Amino acid sequence: MSIERIESTERMSRIVKHNNTVYLCGQTAGEAQWDIAEQTQRCLDKIDALLEKAGSHRNQLLSVTIYIRDMKDFAAMNAVWDAWVADSEKPARACVEARMARPEILVEFSVTAAY
Known part of the structure; x- marks a missing residue:
């Protein structure tokens, strides 16, 4: 059984690849001056970069x-999410x-994808 861990630290790996599946560590973008839309976009940009590094793509989510943190931000987060997945295959999702x-x-964001 082959498991590949990429960008590992003493606490975690940013990417784990096993059995044609990619697991990403939780993606955040928490700067106090950023609203939910900015944080969501920055997280999704990080996810794109990590998926590419792992040999995957958002179509393989x-x-x-x-x-x-607060469901009052649900609609604003979804607006950014919906634009990001608009031209992609849609993954199973929970919020x-x-x-x-x-x-x-x-x-x-916690992400699992195929590769």
């Missing part, structure tokens, strides 16, 4: 779980309200 590791983080 299998599942995305979105953690959002839940969650307490974040730092107060400036408004959204976090």
